[in-house]
Amino acid sequence: MGRSPCCCHDGSVRRGPWSDEEDTALVEHIQRHGGHVGSWRSLPKAAGLNRCGKSCRLRWTNYLRPDIKRGNFSDDEEGLIIRLHAALGNRWSTIATHLEGRTDNEIKNYWNTHIKKKLLRMGVDPVTHQRLPPDLLLLDGAAAGHHLAPPAVLSPEAALLSAAASLGSLDTTLRQVHLLQNLLNAITSNDGVVVAAAARLMASNLAATTNATTTNSNSIAPNFQEQMNMLAHTNYQLPDYLRDTPSFAGQDMAAQQLNSVITTSPVLRSSAGSAESNQQIDQSCSAADQLVPAETYPQEVAAAVDRPVQDLANLEEPLELPNLCSLEFDPFWKDILESNFSL
DNA sequence: AAACCTTCCAACCGCCTTCAG
DNA sequence: CCTGAAGGCGGTTGGAAGGTT
Structure with missing residues (x-):
């Protein structure tokens, strides 16, 4: 089987821009038939045009049709x-x-x-x-060629999350665990409670949106980059034109949830380890945890995410996680973290 | 003024779908 | 059901027009 050669491949038919005479012949022919074309294949001969039918159809539908609106788009x-x-x-x-x-x-x-x-x-x-x-x-x-704004000074959590966003396509659960592990390792050597909270919330928020957008709760990969992008922009707002689009409602909700969480960071920072800050974190996490059963997390993520926040705040040694990779030997993370956290 | 570059859009290409015989 | 003609569609191209150096 196969597609028959298009008449356009016939070297005898005219191609390229249409002349006024050709336009007139095509319009008059169609008008003579009450606006009905019939067979485009047979039209050129009937209309006295040395064009292929496909070319005639395109010219009519894209240019000559009387109901076409011309001019700039409003x-x-x-x-x-x-x-x-x-x-x-x-x-x-x-x-x-x-x-x-x-x-x-x-x-x-x-x-x-x-x-x-x-x-x-x-x-x-x-x-x-x-x-x-x-x-x-x-x-x-x-x-x-536009003027580039100077780089913004980011808060530690925003810098870390921005770095996460630049990871690009994360297509395996292992890489996601890798990311979380590195986040938590970095956290414990710096402002522990604040970024620990961010990492924990990131996992919870990820789980919440994953549950909302896929029926397969074991697969957290498809939405992970979206989550990273969202988290990287703590003031993320959906473009106005998407606000009324139903399919984006879930993202908008997640973004709002994230924004509200992030705005609590100064409180967390100033009262690290306090009952109040821990309560705020736990409240934010528990809502998401209710959406996805803990057993659907990869085991390694669950081990890190479910650890009580005050434990992270009081850690003297880096959090021990499954040795999936090592921060020191990962050039990507080494660069990111050195520039942002002075390892 | 001329050469070069960029933008824009009509037209083309080829794949896919539909439908009649 | 099978086949092939025809239409439909989205991606791409080529050249005219305008802008820049």
Whole structure:
């Protein structure tokens, strides 16, 4: 079996830009038939055009159709395209059905030439519609030739979480355990209680969102990078255009939960090990823990996450975790942690 | 003024789906 | 059910137009 050769491959038919005469012939032919095309294959001959049927169909649907709206896209149209793209992806023809008078080709072109760049400038990934991690923001700024803002001074927990976000694709449970282990190792050599709380909350928050978005609670990998990105931006807010999109409601809720947790950090810092701070941490964790049974965690993560917070605060020796890797021999973490925590 | 670069979009390409025979 | 013609779709390209050096 196989696809029959397209008539476009016939060297005798005309290709390239359409002349006014060709446009007129095509329009008049279709109008003569009451707007009904019938077979595109047979149309060129009937209309006296030396074009392939496919080319005629494209010219009609993308340019000559009388109901096509011309001119710039309005702000409303642009917002609608972005919202629809967030929900549908690159399904341009489906998107086009929601914009009267706009063709899929026109929307696709407008997306690629305008909206995509606009979103990148806003720090939003045009594919996932989530905030870009910091390293990609820098790359985009450099590529676009824009002025780069000086690096922000991050709090220890924000720096650590930002580093976590830059890990990129985490596709195995082992790597996730690796990350948590390194976080906790780093924590205990510095401001123990504060970042310990962040790590513990990170795991809990991860579990909560994982449970909310997948039926397989044993698999925590798919949402892990999202969690890292979210945690890295302590003031993370969903772009306005996504606020009304149902599929993002869960993320928004998780972001709000995280923001409320992070804002308690100064309290935790100033009263490390106090009953009050421990209570706040435990409250935040327990809500998430109720969503995912503890046994669904990988064993190593559970061992670290379920440890009482005051134990972390009072530790004199680094927390002992399964020896999955060693911080000192991991160049990535060595660089990150040296620059942020002066190991 | 000329050469070069960038942007934009109409048109094309090829794969996939649908449907009639 | 099978086959192949035709339509539909999304990704890509090429060249015109405008901008920059």
